[in-house]
Amino acid sequence: METTQPHIIPASAATTAPVITTRQLTKRYGALEVLRGIDLDAHEGEVISILGASGSGKSTFLRCLNLLEIPTSGSLTVLDENIRFRQQGNELRIADQKQVNRLRSQVGMVFQNFCLWSHKTVLQNVMEAPIHVQGRNRQEVRDEAQKALDRVGMLNRADYYPSQLSGGQQQRVAIARALVMQPRVLLFDEPTSALDPQLVGEVLKVMQDLAAEGRTMLIVTHEMAFARDVSSRIVFLEQGTVRAQGTPQALFQGGMDERFDQFVSHFMRKT
Amino acid sequence: MDWPFLARTAGELLTGVPLTLQLTGIALCAGFVLAASVAALAHNRLAPLRWLARLYVGLFQGTPLLVQIFIIYYGFGQIEYLRSSFLWPFLAQAYWCAIIALSLNTSAYGAEIIRGAIAAVPRNEIEAAQAMGMSGFLLRRRIIWPQALRYGLANYGNEAILLLKATSLASVITLMDVTGIAYRLVSKTYRSEEIFTISGMIYLSLTFVIVGCVHMLERWLLPRNRV
Numbered sequence: 001m002e003t004t005q006p007h008i009i010p011a012s013a014a015t016t017a018p019v020i021t022t023r024q025l026t027k028r029y030g031a032l033e034v035l036r037g038i039d040l041d042a043h044e045g046e047v048i049s050i051l052g053a054s055g056s057g058k059s060t061f062l063r064c065l066n067l068l069e070i071p072t073s074g075s076l077t078v079l080d081e082n083i084r085f086r087q088q089g090n091e092l093r094i095a096d097q098k099q100v101n102r103l104r105s106q107v108g109m110v111f112q113n114f115c116l117w118s119h120k121t122v123l124q125n126v127m128e129a130p131i132h133v134q135g136r137n138r139q140e141v142r143d144e145a146q147k148a149l150d151r152v153g154m155l156n157r158a159d160y161y162p163s164q165l166s167g168g169q170q171q172r173v174a175i176a177r178a179l180v181m182q183p184r185v186l187l188f189d190e191p192t193s194a195l196d197p198q199l200v201g202e203v204l205k206v207m208q209d210l211a212a213e214g215r216t217m218l219i220v221t222h223e224m225a226f227a228r229d230v231s232s233r234i235v236f237l238e239q240g241t242v243r244a245q246g247t248p249q250a251l252f253q254g255g256m257d258e259r260f261d262q263f264v265s266h267f268m269r270k271t
Numbered sequence: 272m273d274w275p276f277l278a279r280t281a282g283e284l285l286t287g288v289p290l291t292l293q294l295t296g297i298a299l300c301a302g303f304v305l306a307a308s309v310a311a312l313a314h315n316r317l318a319p320l321r322w323l324a325r326l327y328v329g330l331f332q333g334t335p336l337l338v339q340i341f342i343i344y345y346g347f348g349q350i351e352y353l354r355s356s357f358l359w360p361f362l363a364q365a366y367w368c369a370i371i372a373l374s375l376n377t378s379a380y381g382a383e384i385i386r387g388a389i390a391a392v393p394r395n396e397i398e399a400a401q402a403m404g405m406s407g408f409l410l411r412r413r414i415i416w417p418q419a420l421r422y423g424l425a426n427y428g429n430e431a432i433l434l435l436k437a438t439s440l441a442s443v444i445t446l447m448d449v450t451g452i453a454y455r456l457v458s459k460t461y462r463s464e465e466i467f468t469i470s471g472m473i474y475l476s477l478t479f480v481i482v483g484c485v486h487m488l489e490r491w492l493l494p495r496n497r498v
């Protein structure tokens with residue numbers, strides 16, 4: 001029985017300020033309890049990979065962090081602001097949409113399915129939010145958008161529409177679109193899962209560069225090698241709870257958490 | 272072929288074109304405003320308002336336009352309250368009754384087109400916008416409406432064509448649009464084949480004009496590359 005207890009190593013890099021803090025975060029869909037009380041501190045500069053089996057609640061958790069899903073209970077602090085909810089029936093609602101919009105504009109999100117706006121060109125996609133959400137100067141935004149596209153290798157496709165790009169190219173544009181907002185933290189929800197195998201590398205490369213820059217990132221992924229080599233911390237979710245967490249070295253050498261080892265060996269067999 | 276007769280008939284029928292276009296144009300614009308309001312109700316948080324929107328659409332889609340025109344032109348005149356209201360100067364005139372009936376009727380179909388177009392906007396593209404801090408009017412103006420336009424424009428063009436042809440029913444309450452004039456000429460000359468053939472050709476050409484306008488709008492509003 002001993003071996004089935006969850007193993008938690010307190011995060012070592014707790015010297016920098018927390019960017020996102022959750023306390024006893026839960027999420028329920030009707031009778032289905034998807035998140036069962038998650039405590040997490042994501043500190044400035046950390047690269048946290050969130051791993052877990054399908055259905056363990058990884059996406060739900062990540063989406064709670066920028067309020068695309070509203071938690072059922074618990075508290076959430078983003079960039080030192082406590083998100084204000086109001087109770088309606090037995091559900092929470094966003095109490096202050098302005099607060100949420102302000103925080104969302106500083107928290108970049110990259111989706112599994114890219115989610116570029118299909119009626120806008122690549123450049124328009126990247127320029128949209130800085131101009132219309134942040135109210136920045138168009139000319140300045142254009143320069144920065146071009147820089148962001150250049151760094152993900154997509155500047156030569158600036159006038160294309162999303163439908164004219166490969167999945168990997170679309171995802172790199174989506175990353176540029178997030179970067180140009182100058183976000184304090186980046187959330188990735190399985191950014192390579194919808195890609196053909198030969199396109200995965202180009203996106204991971206961009207993410208690796210971002211990590212090396214010291215950006216704060218939370219990444220839901222099934223790319224084990226990437227999680228092991230790039231992240232500073234692994235958070236392993238199981239059935240809506242943090243089953244184990246720690247440095248990649250500690251977790252991947254095995255023997256720390258039985259369930260995590262099973263999970264990893266299952267993946268290594270599959271790939 | 273009696274060419275002089277055909278030419279005279281065409282000339283007379285063409286004098287009805289301005290009225291036909293007026294009915295179409297005004298009903299299209301007024302109908303669109305109504306349609307947008309009804310579509311907004313159909314998305315409202317409050318259930319009774321959503322039911323109201325559905326009732327409205329069902330009512331006007333479920334009854335013949337001809338009946339609607341009769342009720343507005345003949346039926347409303349029976350209501351004492353309306354006869355003394357500020358609406359009476361309008362309701363007493365066939366022209367305005369036709370416009371009201373056509374506007375209401377087309378707005379029910381328009382509301383369905385708008386509702387469908389908004390529903391067709393990909394959920395995840397809206398989410399991406401929300402994730403960047405957009406909400407409310409900004410989200411609608413920048414993301415939802417432009418996308419919905421793309422899904423709805425062709426359908427609304429079809430509705431405009433149906434509306435053009437529906438205006439011919441206004442002739443039953445004495446309006447001298449293309450069809451009204453055709454009826455008058457037929458009752459004078461009894462040469463219905465020639466007269467209705469020419470009026471059909473007039474409607475056909477007007478339809479082509481509308482199709483052309485819609486294509487131009489599409490090219491202007493929707494860049495070719497996107498799909």
Ligand SMILES: Nc1ncnc2c1ncn2[C@@H]1O[C@H](COP(=O)(O)OP(=O)(O)OP(=O)(O)O)[C@@H](O)[C@H]1O
Pocket residue numbers: 029032034052053054055056057058059060061
């Ligand atoms: N909107 C929803 N309504 C009802 N149930 C939901 C909803 N979204 C997610 N769920 C359920 O919550 C559970 C967790 O889903 P979630 O998407 O967070 O899993 P995940 O860990 O991201 O899985 P995957 O690796 O497959 O993406 C699943 O059982 C899912 O069916």
Ligand SMILES: [Mg+2]
Pocket residue numbers: 058059060190
């Ligand atoms: Mg998921």
